[in-house]
Each structure stands twice: as C-alpha cells, then as structure tokens.
Amino acid sequence: MNKKILVLLVLCLLVISSFLYAADEKVQIKFLHRWTQYMDYFEEIVKEFEEAHPNIDVEMQAISNDPFKEKIKIVLGTNEAPDVFFSWPGEFTNRFIRADKVLDITPYLEEDGWLETFIPSQIAPFIYEGKYYGTPFRLDGxxxxxxxxxxxxxxxxxxxxxxxxxxxxxxxxxxxxxxxxxxxxxxxxxxxxxxxxxxxxxxxxxxxxxxxxxxxxxxxxxxxxxxxxxxxxxxxxxxxxxxxxxxxxxxxxxxxxxxxxxxxxxxxxxxxxxxxxxxxxxxxxxxxxxxxxxxxxxxxxxxGYPEGFVVSGTTKHPEEAVEFLKFLTGKTAGKLEVEMLGWINGIKNVVGPEDNVPKGILETVDLVLNAEEMVNWLDSSLxxxxxxxxxxxxxxxxxxxxxxxxxxxxxxxxxxxxxxxxx
Amino acid sequence: MRKKNKTYLLYILPALLFIIIFVYVPIFQNFYFSLFNMNSYTDKWTFVGLSHYLNIVKDPIFYTALKNNTLYAVFSLIFQVGFGLFLAILLDSKFVGKKLKVLFRNIYFLPSLISITAVALMFYFIYNPNIGMLNGFLDMLGLGQWKTAWLANPNTAIYSVIAMSQWQYTGYIMVLLLVAIQKIPKDLYEAAEIDGASEIQKAFHITIPGVKGMLVATSIITVIGSFKLFTEVYVTTGGGPYNTTQVLGTYMYRSAFLFDEMGYGSAVAVIIFIITFTTSLLQIKLSNRNKG
Missing domain, CATH: 3.40.190.10 (Periplasmic binding protein-like II)
Structure with a gap:
C-alpha cells in the first residue's frame, strides 16, 4: 500500500515539475495572420526567429481573408487573443484600439531608431490619435x-x-x-x-x-x-x-x-x-x-494602403511580442518576403539593385513610393x-x-x- | 422499494446536468443577452431593454428573411413531403422490381448523406454563370436566352438555393415514409385487391391514412429545418444579392459577427427559438392526438 502511494506521489511531483519547468523556460507568443496559402514563408520566418530567440516559442495560426474579418473580433474578446496579429490600418483597426485591444508601440519605435528604418509614408497609416499601433508588412497600391x-x-x-x-x-x-x-x-x-x-x-x-x-x-x-x-x-x-x-x-x-x-x-x-x-x-x-x-x-x-501587424493590448509578454513584430516586419524578413512572395515591406531600401527582383515588381512599387499620398481602401476605412x-x-x-x-x-x-x- | 425509487435519479443526473448546462442555461442566457448592447471584443454592456426587438420589427430585411424561411418551408413541404410520399408509394408498388427498388432507394437517399457545405459548394459551381453546368445544359438545349447568374440574380437566387435543398433531402424524407409504409399490414392490401381496388385507390385509402403519423412528423421536421436554415444560404449566396436571400439564421449571423451587435443577434436568436419551439409544441400535440 505504502509503495503505491509513494509511486503516485513521485508521479505527481514529476508532472507538476515538468509544468513548472515548461512555464519557466519558454515564453509563448501566439501569432495570427491571414495568408493560409503562403504558410511556407511564415513557417520560415517563425523558424528563423525561434533560432535567434531560443527563449521564445511562436505558435502560428492562419485564417483566410474573408473569414479573418469575422473571426478576429471573436478571438480578441477571449483570453486566447493572439499576441501578434494581422490588421488593416484604418477603422478596421481603430475600433479595436478604442476597446484597448491593440498595444501602443510608440515607446518601442522611438527607443533605438526602429522608427527611422521605415518608409515614413508606409508607417504613417498606423498612427491613431498621435500614437503608433502597428508596423507595415506589405505595401500596396x-x-x-x-x-x-x-x-x-x-x-x-x-x-x-x-x-x-x-x-x-x-x-x-x-x-x-x-x-x-x-x-x-x-x-x-x-x-x-x-x-x-x-x-x-x-x-x-x-x-x-x-x-x-x-x-x-x-x-x-x-x-x-x-x-x-x-x-x-x-x-x-x-x-x-x-x-x-x-x-x-x-x-x-x-x-x-x-x-x-x-x-x-x-x-x-x-x-x-x-x-x-x-x-x-x-x-x-x-x-x-x-x-x-x-x-x-x-x-x-x-x-492603396499598407497592411501590417499589431500587438495585442492584452498580451502578457509585450517585450517578446514586439521583438517578434520587429523581426516580422524588419529587413531580414523583408528580403525573404520579396524572394519568396514578391512583396515589398515598409522598410527603407529593403531591396537594392544587387537583389534579383523582377522588374515588374520594382516598377509598380515605385508608383506607390512616388505617390503624393496614399488613400486607404474604402471598405476597411468605414x-x-x-x-x-x-x-x-x-x-x-x-x-x-x-x-x-x-x-x-x-x-x-x-x-x-x-x-x-x-x- | 423506496430506496429503489431514488437510485434511478442518480442515473439520470449526469445526462440531466449535461442538458441543463449546455441546452437550457444558454437559452435563458441568450434571452438575457438580447436585452443589452454589446460586442464580442469589449466588456462594455449597456442595458437597452426590448429596443432590439423593436428595431428588428422595423427592419425590412427581417421581413425578407421571414418571407424566405416561409418560402423554404412551403417548397420543402411540397417537394420533400409531397413528392417524397409519391416516390415512396411508387417504390413500394408492384411497378418497380425488387432489385430496382433497392437501387432507387439508395440513389435517392444518397444526397442526404453528403455534408451540406459540400453540396452547397457543388451547387455554387453548378450555378456559376460562365463555367456552370446549368447554363451549359441550357446552351445545349438551345435555351441560351434563359441563362443567368442563378445565385446573383435577385429573381432566381432564393429559388436556386431552395431547389438545392429539395435535391438533397427529398430522398431522406422518402425513406422515412417508405419505412412507415412497410409497417402497414399486408393483409389490408390483399383484402383491397380482392375487392378490386386499383393502385391509386389503395394509395389513397390504405397507404396515406396508414402513414399519417409519419407525414405529420416529417412535415414538422421540414418546417423546423426551414427556420433553422443557415449553411445552405451562407455558403451559396451569403444572403446576397443585396440581402434578397437572407434567412433568419444568416440575418442573426450578420448582426452578431459582421456588425459586432451581439445583443441584436441574440434577439434574432430568441425569435428563431420562439418560432421553432411553437412548431415543436404543435408536433407534440398533433402526434399525441394521432395516438389517441
């Protein structure tokens, strides 16, 4: 009888300690985007980020375009809200900002010159009432x-x-x-x-x-x-x-x-x-x-308006989430983005003449960069x-x-x- | 004896708790929610009383939805129950050979086994104006002038969706009726044959009265189904073009998930509940009378 109890106790301890160990070691970041058809690229990004940050574990999920618009509202109301998620700047995001569901990242952007790495016209759409709430992932026109x-x-x-x-x-x-x-x-x-x-x-x-x-x-x-x-x-x-x-x-x-x-x-x-x-x-x-x-x-x-990513206002790990955002919309990821998907992100000079980028992409991107001002998509601005x-x-x-x-x-x-x- | 009487309570307790937590509590919760203004991503609730109900009654789309659900119910009664009964009688009659009976029964029943979403997607392609089978078929018959965008034309959209459901469920109802027909004692038919009754007379005087109970049950199933409708419309038209194919289910979804008005959506849900609940009461009452 005693033996049995002892065995049970040891088992319980093992289970509890493994939980503690897991909770202690790794920070988990939930990441939600809307490109179910381009998972390869995002898996690569997550892999590279996790290699560089062994203490952070990124759990990725994707929902395709139209259902995303409906489901994001539901997940933001739960305790399972993603820490970093896709959003369209404009009223689509603003209503979440008003409900405190999006983190103000202005202090992080101003900290170590992060803000200066972006093309000003492409990060501007993420400003709401004077503060920054996201970073551009793909510019568009x-x-x-x-x-x-x-x-x-x-x-x-x-x-x-x-x-x-x-x-x-x-x-x-x-x-x-x-x-x-x-x-x-x-x-x-x-x-x-x-x-x-x-x-x-x-x-x-x-x-x-x-x-x-x-x-x-x-x-x-x-x-x-x-x-x-x-x-x-x-x-x-x-x-x-x-x-x-x-x-x-x-x-x-x-x-x-x-x-x-x-x-x-x-x-x-x-x-x-x-x-x-x-x-x-x-x-x-x-x-x-x-x-x-x-x-x-x-x-x-x-x-045309850039699309981007924001950090949840209820995240328990703002530092790690912002770190991932920085990587996701940064230069390294941007280079891979052009190579694998043919999209340009909001970082200055993300591709140079040395990169092998199709002429069509560079020419059309120039139209965006040379425009006097960008006009937000009507549907996501209403x-x-x-x-x-x-x-x-x-x-x-x-x-x-x-x-x-x-x-x-x-x-x-x-x-x-x-x-x-x-x- | 006494002790025995109480132990049975213990056995039904888990199931009872399960039903109370997952069925009855949500129904009352839903009614409570319908009295508030709320959305899914904020904690801010404001009490608005019955004003959602007043707004629903003033909304023309609510009446479109109600009309479409009713149309659905009427067509389903005619085709699934009416035509289903005809098919059942035909399959049970001596006109169809034994092997063919089994074959046709399975062919008619098969569509009801496919998931609604799959069927809806299939019909979405059948109705496609450019590559769809239906328009191609019309071209083949030389009826090119009848070609249209079946699901995007406000005059045809709701009927196209209704037709799809008839295709899917007539066989199902037919099988239910066939089972009821086969339960009718054979000696009744033999007696009728000796009296020289024709097949039609047998159908009207023996078969139909004999399956009355099942006819009531299937009618109620189809009517309730018509008011709980969602997937068929959501997948094919999404309520469009211009809200002409909204049904109560999609109307509720639209309020709750597209407009962030969970309270309003709950109010629509309460209305759907009242409609289906009264229909069920009716069913219980009618089938009880039938027994007596």
Whole structure:
C-alpha cells in the first residue's frame, strides 16, 4: 500500500515539475495572420526567429481573408487573443484600439531608431490619435493593368490620362469585340476599390476625412453622387455577371487575354507573372487611375494602403511580442518576403539593385513610393454598418437596380445611425 | 422499494446536468443577452431593454428573411413531403422490381448523406454563370436566352438555393415514409385487391391514412429545418444579392459577427427559438392526438 502511494506521489511531483519547468523556460507568443496559402514563408520566418530567440516559442495560426474579418473580433474578446496579429490600418483597426485591444508601440519605435528604418509614408497609416499601433508588412497600391497586344489591336496609342480618354479607349476595345475591363464583385471589397478612388478624386480631402470619421461623417457632399455617376459610365464596359464572379474568376479572363484591362493591386504582380498566359506575360503594362479634371480632390493620390501587424493590448509578454513584430516586419524578413512572395515591406531600401527582383515588381512599387499620398481602401476605412449599406447599394447599382442618389441616401442613413453610437 | 425509487435519479443526473448546462442555461442566457448592447471584443454592456426587438420589427430585411424561411418551408413541404410520399408509394408498388427498388432507394437517399457545405459548394459551381453546368445544359438545349447568374440574380437566387435543398433531402424524407409504409399490414392490401381496388385507390385509402403519423412528423421536421436554415444560404449566396436571400439564421449571423451587435443577434436568436419551439409544441400535440 505504502509503495503505491509513494509511486503516485513521485508521479505527481514529476508532472507538476515538468509544468513548472515548461512555464519557466519558454515564453509563448501566439501569432495570427491571414495568408493560409503562403504558410511556407511564415513557417520560415517563425523558424528563423525561434533560432535567434531560443527563449521564445511562436505558435502560428492562419485564417483566410474573408473569414479573418469575422473571426478576429471573436478571438480578441477571449483570453486566447493572439499576441501578434494581422490588421488593416484604418477603422478596421481603430475600433479595436478604442476597446484597448491593440498595444501602443510608440515607446518601442522611438527607443533605438526602429522608427527611422521605415518608409515614413508606409508607417504613417498606423498612427491613431498621435500614437503608433502597428508596423507595415506589405505595401500596396491599386492601378490599371493592361494588355499591350489588345490595346494595339484596338488602335490605342497611349494609355489614358483622363477619365474621358479611358471611356473612349473602352469604346475602341469594344468595337474589336474585346471585353474592355474584367471585374468580379461577388465579394464587394472589389467595388470598394473603384469607389474609394472615385470618391477621393471627386471630393476634397477635408470633406473626405470628416466623413471617414464614424463620429462625424454625414456623406452629404454632392461629390459622392458625382463619383458614382462616373462609376455608372464604366459599368457597360465590364464583363457580364459582375456580381456573380469572384475577383479571381474575373482575373483569369484578364490573364488569358479575354479582357483588355483590370483594376488590380500591385501585390498581384507575382501571381500575374506566375499564372498569366504567355501573351500577357510578355506584354503587360500599368497606368494609374486616370485623372478627373473637374474633380475637387487631388488627382495625384494613389488608392492603396499598407497592411501590417499589431500587438495585442492584452498580451502578457509585450517585450517578446514586439521583438517578434520587429523581426516580422524588419529587413531580414523583408528580403525573404520579396524572394519568396514578391512583396515589398515598409522598410527603407529593403531591396537594392544587387537583389534579383523582377522588374515588374520594382516598377509598380515605385508608383506607390512616388505617390503624393496614399488613400486607404474604402471598405476597411468605414465602420461595418456604413460599408454594408454602401456595398449592398453598389451591387444593386452595378446590376441597374439602384441610382447614385439612392446609394448615397442609404449611406447617409447608415452613417446617421453610426453617429448616434458615438453621442 | 423506496430506496429503489431514488437510485434511478442518480442515473439520470449526469445526462440531466449535461442538458441543463449546455441546452437550457444558454437559452435563458441568450434571452438575457438580447436585452443589452454589446460586442464580442469589449466588456462594455449597456442595458437597452426590448429596443432590439423593436428595431428588428422595423427592419425590412427581417421581413425578407421571414418571407424566405416561409418560402423554404412551403417548397420543402411540397417537394420533400409531397413528392417524397409519391416516390415512396411508387417504390413500394408492384411497378418497380425488387432489385430496382433497392437501387432507387439508395440513389435517392444518397444526397442526404453528403455534408451540406459540400453540396452547397457543388451547387455554387453548378450555378456559376460562365463555367456552370446549368447554363451549359441550357446552351445545349438551345435555351441560351434563359441563362443567368442563378445565385446573383435577385429573381432566381432564393429559388436556386431552395431547389438545392429539395435535391438533397427529398430522398431522406422518402425513406422515412417508405419505412412507415412497410409497417402497414399486408393483409389490408390483399383484402383491397380482392375487392378490386386499383393502385391509386389503395394509395389513397390504405397507404396515406396508414402513414399519417409519419407525414405529420416529417412535415414538422421540414418546417423546423426551414427556420433553422443557415449553411445552405451562407455558403451559396451569403444572403446576397443585396440581402434578397437572407434567412433568419444568416440575418442573426450578420448582426452578431459582421456588425459586432451581439445583443441584436441574440434577439434574432430568441425569435428563431420562439418560432421553432411553437412548431415543436404543435408536433407534440398533433402526434399525441394521432395516438389517441
């Protein structure tokens, strides 16, 4: 009997001590991102980080793009919140900042010159009320990609500089039986890129920034209706069934030279180089969204915002989490990021002429770096409710079931409801 | 004797506790949550009383959802119970050979074994306007003018989703009814045959009255199922285009997880609970009357 008790005691001690040992030795950091398709890269990053920091154990999880938007809200409410997680700067992140779910990393950034390693225009989006809440992981911008062969066939000599020229070119392309613009909008973030750009070009900065503030926005400026009227001019030149196709479905038609243009993000260049048909691969070019001379907004801005990572406001290990963030969005990881994924992060001179980076990537990244100012994606800069009203109406507008005025009426109504929550 | 009477309590206690903790407590908790303004990532709760319910009643999308659930229930009754009964009678009749009976029974039953998500994804591709089988089929028949984006056209979307469920569950209901038919004593049919009854007369005077209990049960199952609907719509249309295919389940999900309004979502859940609960009460009452 005594022997049995002794054995049990020893076993208990062993179990308890192993727990203590584990808790004492390693700090565990939970890391959440949204690139389920590029796990190789993130596994490599985690491996390298763990090798350099033997006392930190990184537990990685990934959720794909659309479900991520829903699930992040739930995990942030639990005790299992990830220590370092992906986020889109703008209202998407700001609501979490207001709920103290994101750590203010300003002191860390200012400490040892970390802040100076970033391209200023790419870290600026992570400022909220004067403080830094995240670091950029991938810079991005939205431009028209076009098929040079089809443009030549249609007799288009130079890329359109104004919106009216764009419409003329669309007509020329249609005449030779080519779909001018490929567009898939089953998930309406796609249309948000068009409308975000058009709004910015038609409305003054001051009005736009006021309206983007959920506590202030009224969305009554006539420029928003005019922006939608411009969008309506483009609709006849899209492919059929816009709202029934995914972005990738539509992109496949552009990649296979069945459509002449597509409004794409520069981060899609690596996919173009991998999946496009041979004709397009050799003959693609880009141009920025054409100017609208009568618009009140600055015509030299570019739509597109960096995406990045933030540290949880409830993390038990802020030091280690920030250390991982530093590595994840730093230069070493950045070099590997270009090499493996073809994306550029927010660090100054992350690639030099000595690196073997495809010309297409460098050229398009220059468009971002030379833009006077970047304009945040419309969907992630709006509160969920306003964007829902906007997106539903935009899909109806695309199908001919709504009008620009009706769209803005619905947005104004939703904005009024959201304003009430801030009173 | 007395002691014996009490020990049985001990045996049902674990199951009872389990049900109370995981079923009944959440139901009451959910009702309590529906009285607050809250979201998933803050601890800030504000009491709003019944105002979520008032807002739901004022929301046009709530009525779209209610209408869609009802449409679902009506179509499911007609196809799954009505057509399912017809198939069951046909498969039990002498028109179909013994081997074919087994074959058809399995063929019809098979779809109900596939996970809803898989079926929904499959139909998502069947309905695809460019590469989908349905539009390809219409082209083949020379009916190209009928081609449309089935799930993105507000006039066809909800019916396309409903059609998918009929394809999946008619066989299931049919098998339930077939089992009930096979329980009917054979001598009734023999007696009818001696009296010179036709197959149709036998169906109407023996089979249908004989499976009345199962008909009630399957009707209730399909109606409750129609109001608990979520996956079918979430995977195929997500409630779109422009909220025309919202059902109560997706409407609840949208409020809770897209708009961060957990309280509002809970209120919708309470409404779904009331609808399905009254239907279940009805079922219990009807089936009791049937026995008596």
């Amino acid at each position: 939205k431009v028209f990609f076009y098929n040079k062969v089809l443009f030549e066939k249609a007799g288009i000599e130079k890329v359109p500089g104004t919106f009216d020229e764009l419409i003329e070119d669309c007509q020329k392309l249609e005449k030779i039986g080519v779909t001018p613009i490929a567009f898939g909008n089953i998930k309406p973030w796609a249309v948000s890129h068009y409308i975000g750009t058009l709004n910015q070009k038609m409305v003054t900065d001051e009005t736009r920034y006021t309206d983007l503030d959920p506590a202030e926005g009224t969305w009554t400026d006539p420029g928003y209706v005019e922006a939608l009227e411009k969008y309506v001019e483009l609709i006849p030149y899209f492919n059929d069934f816009v709202n029934a196709l995914t972005h990738d479905d539509a992109r496949a038609t552009f990649f296979n030279s069945n459509a002449a243009m597509m409004y794409l993000e520069i981060v899609e260049v690596p996919e173009l180089e991998m999946y496009a048909g041979d004709e397009l691969k050799e003959n693609w070019g880009v141009f920025v969204f054409p100017d609208i001379p009568e618009g009140k907004g600055n015509q030299n801005y570019l739509t 509160s969920a409710k306003v964007w829902d009203a906007y997106s539903v109406q935009l899909q109806m507008l695309t199908d001919g079931y709504s009008t620009p005025e009706k769209v803005m009426e619905a947005v104004q109504k939703a904005a009024a409801e959201v304003r009430k929550e801030f009173e």
